[in-house]
Amino acid sequence: MINSIEKILFAAYLWVGNIQNEMDARYEEKSSLTNLFTEHKFWGWAGLLSIFIALASIFYFQFQVWEQEDQEQK
Structure with a gap:
């Protein structure tokens, strides 16, 4: 029972991690403050x-x- 719960949690962790990696790959900085510097x-600086x-x-x-x-x- 515990092993099956651990497998489900591990699969969920991999799935969430994959979504996070996809989001990070498409992120572009569009801050005007960053562009200013x-x-x-x-x-x-002035x-x-x-x-x-x-x-x-x-x-x-x-x-x-x-x-x-x-x-x-x-």
Whole structure:
């Protein structure tokens, strides 16, 4: 009884694995974000750098405001 269940599970595992392999073979990457860094390297890195600089400046100026408020309270 246990051997027959193991054979059924093994056959099901092979069938599911075969479907997964077929799906992987037909998959193509169509991400515009990936294309931005592979095909248009300059604009991809320039955009990433501009986002980093914008976030860093927001944090910097916000900390400056907080420090100024702390100095005024003392």
